[in-house]
Amino acid sequence: MTGTVFSRLRRSAERHADLPALEIDGRVWTYGGLFALADRLAAAVSAAAPGCRRVGLLANRGLAGYVGYLAALRCGAAAVPLSPAAPAARNRWICDAAAVEVIVAEDDPAFAGAGTPRLVLRGDWPDRLPAGRITAIRATADDL
Numbered sequence: 001m002t003g004t005v006f007s008r009l010r011r012s013a014e015r016h017a018d019l020p021a022l023e024i025d026g027r028v029w030t031y032g033g034l035f036a037l038a039d040r041l042a043a044a045v046s047a048a049a050p051g052c053r054r055v056g057l058l059a060n061r062g063l064a065g066y067v068g069y070l071a072a073l074r075c076g077a078a079a080v081p082l083s084p085a086a087p088a089a090r091n092r093w094i095c096d097a098a099a100v101e102v103i104v105a106e107d108d109p110a111f112a113g114a115g116t117p118r119l120v121l122r123g124d125w126p127d128r129l130p131a132g133r134i135t136a137i138r139a140t141a142d143d144l
Contacts, residue, residue: 006073024063038070040129048117049102056095058082058105064121068104
């Protein structure tokens with residue numbers, strides 16, 4: 001089997017587009033809906049940091065975490081996991097060490113430097129996220 005992890009996941013999602021993929025807070029997300037949302041978030045990531053290779057993901061195991069991970073892969077970037085429960089200094093150190101170029105977060109990451117773009121996903125963000133274009137770039141072994 002060839003292709004990126006994201007392309008393999010997408011092919012599977014397309015075969016099962018109408019089946020439930022996630023149920024979070026009483027809302028069921030189909031594979032088709034989940035990947036459409038990941039495409040929209042990837043476009044926002046790409047607009048915030050065109051061609052980024054590393055996306056910091058500050059989210060719990062919820063919709064923002066799952067979609068954020070898919071969005072990073074969709075951009076061709078590495079997802080750098082950050083913990084909402086960790087001290088700010090630790091997350092800042094991870095971002096600096098990994099050279100994170102944009103942060104996707106469920107809450108405003110106060111630890112992020114002023115120059116680091118951030119996408120804060122609050123409230124009804126899935127319904128407010130606009131469509132857009134994606135500037136994909138393939139991550140290399142040097143990025144991981």
